[in-house]
Amino acid sequence: MKQLGHTKLLELDAQYCWHPFTQMQTAQPPLAVVRGEGEFLFDAQGNKYFDAVSSWWVNIHGHSNPAIAQAIAKQALELEHVMFAGVTHPPAVQLAKRLMQSAPAPMAKVFYSDNGSTAIEVALKMAFQYWQNKGVGNKKRVIALEGGYHGDTFGAMATGKSSGFYDPFAPWLFQVDFIPTGVCACTEEEALAALDTLLANSAGEIAALVLEPLIQGASGMRFMRPAHVAELCKRCEAAGVLVIFDEVFTGFGRTGTLFAAEQVANFGGQADIICISKGLTGGFMPMAATLTSQAIYDAFLSDKVGHALLHGHSYTANPLGCAAALASLALFESESTWANIQRIETTHQRWLPTLACHPLIENPRVCGTVAAFELKFNHSQCGSSSGSAYGSNTSQWIRQSFLELGIVVRPLGNTVYWVPPYCSAPETIENAYQTLMQVLQRWGKLIAPGPGSELF
Numbered sequence: 469m470k471q472l473g474h475t476k477l478l479e480l481d482a483q484y485c486w487h488p489f490t491q492m493q494t495a496q497p498p499l500a501v502v503r504g505e506g507e508f509l510f511d512a513q514g515n516k517y518f519d520a521v522s523s524w525w526v527n528i529h530g531h532s533n534p535a536i537a538q539a540i541a542k543q544a545l546e547l548e549h550v551m552f553a554g555v556t557h558p559p560a561v562q563l564a565k566r567l568m569q570s571a572p573a574p575m576a577k578v579f580y581s582d583n584g585s586t587a588i589e590v591a592l593k594m595a596f597q598y599w600q601n602k603g604v605g606n607k608k609r610v611i612a613l614e615g616g617y618h619g620d621t622f623g624a625m626a627t628g629k630s631s632g633f634y635d636p637f638a639p640w641l642f643q644v645d646f647i648p649t650g651v652c653a654c655t656e657e658e659a660l661a662a663l664d665t666l667l668a669n670s671a672g673e674i675a676a677l678v679l680e681p682l683i684q685g686a687s688g689m690r691f692m693r694p695a696h697v698a699e700l701c702k703r704c705e706a707a708g709v710l711v712i713f714d715e716v717f718t719g720f721g722r723t724g725t726l727f728a729a730e731q732v733a734n735f736g737g738q739a740d741i742i743c744i745s746k747g748l749t750g751g752f753m754p755m756a757a758t759l760t761s762q763a764i765y766d767a768f769l770s771d772k773v774g775h776a777l778l779h780g781h782s783y784t785a786n787p788l789g790c791a792a793a794l795a796s797l798a799l800f801e802s803e804s805t806w807a808n809i810q811r812i813e814t815t816h817q818r819w820l821p822t823l824a825c826h827p828l829i830e831n832p833r834v835c836g837t838v839a840a841f842e843l844k845f846n847h848s849q850c851g852s853s854s855g856s857a858y859g860s861n862t863s864q865w866i867r868q869s870f871l872e873l874g875i876v877v878r879p880l881g882n883t884v885y886w887v888p889p890y891c892s893a894p895e896t897i898e899n900a901y902q903t904l905m906q907v908l909q910r911w912g913k914l915i916a917p918g919p920g921s922e923l924f
């Protein structure tokens with residue numbers, strides 16, 4: 469492709485592109501990236517940036533990883549794509565087998581799609597139709613957790629309604645019962661009580677519970693204890709309600725294990741359906757899968773076409789995506805990947821006491837390779853009541869400040885987090901924390917009362 473100069477690139481972008489989750493009128497010009505290598509991105513002017521958010525959490529082994537790139541190139545020269553209805557191919561079969569070798573019990577079957585939201589749509593449709601096929605006609609309701617995020621298609625929006633992104637679409641979202649998230653002991657109790665009430669009164673009407681196990685990502689990196697998630701699962705199982713784990717973010721090593729479900733299983737809880745996407749292909753290809761148990765699969769077997777799951781996407785089981793995913797999973801077989809994951813967690817843990825003592829930081833926390841905290845700010849100083857909202861001035865200021873210092877972050881309101889690629893060098897992560905200290909110093913001056921307060 470002809471290399472565009474930095475200015476031309478931004479000019480054409482402004483002329484033709486509409487960016488996701490972006491108020492195009494007030495947004496800063498985008499970062500114009502022309503190359504990626506390992507944990508770094510490079511702009512057209514040759515500046516280097518640490519991708520501290522793994523490009524919206526998808527990149528796990530680094531940018532332009534040669535092993536994955538070569539696997540895609542090789543596959544593209546053999547078979548780039550073929551429909552998956554009535555057809556199969558080696559990468560799809562090998563990937564399904566590989567996924568089933570590592571997925572937690574009772575996963576037995578793989579249904580491919582192409583992004584996290586569609587993986588959720590498939591899971592919801594599976595759950596609804598599972599009960600219909602079994603002749604249990606009135607299980608139509610879904611339970612979700614407050615603040616959960618499951619994607620931007622309609623079913624996913626309905627189950628993530630309380631994340632607050634979807635107000636314009638509220639009239640078209642189906643009814644969902646929300647229970648508290650359970651991020652602390654008191655909301656754990658509330659969540660269990662709310663679930664118990666729902667199950668006691670309406671289990672016969674409830675098809676499924678959907679949740680992000682261990683970490684609610686988009687609503688601000690809110691962590692849940694595996695024991696609590698297990699407790700929710702056990703109660704649903706006892707009441708005849710399916711459990712859907714949305715591991716679109718937590719899958720593929722993010723929480724320290726390949727799937728967050730493994731940690732929940734240690735406490736005796738399991739899901740009937742697991743959705744995966746983001747890290748599946750190492751961040752190379754848009755691809756997703758909905759994993760499910762034999763029991764759910766079996767409920768769709770019948771001599772009637774109407775009992776089948778009549779759902780599919782043009783790019784279902786795209787061979788390039790499967791090849792990328794196989795190459796990415798092969799990297800998990802190398803010990804260094806797990807050593808890197810462990811090392812990132814250790815570095816986060818080592819900085820935790822420093823963050824905990826910092827006057828501008830609240831609630832620092834670590835789960836696997838994910839570290840997060842809230843930045844304290846003073847509403848009256850900012851003159852903005854939406855300081856903690858997504859895309860607010862606060863998050864734009866933070867984003868811009870890090871960018872000037874060579875780090876790409878994308879705060880969720882005033883929640884700042886690190887979700888680095890696993891290949892990030894120790895000094896890159898260390899440097900990110902040093903940079904954080906610098907940014908906090910600037911932030912402290914900005915929000916300090918009196919003259920010199922220059923924020924907004």
Ligand SMILES: *Cc1c(COP(=O)(O)O)cnc(C)c1O
Binds near residue numbers: 585718
């Ligand atoms: C990102 C995300 C989704 C949506 O995935 P897309 O590929 O963006 O559609 C769903 N669930 C969770 C937990 C996510 O983090």
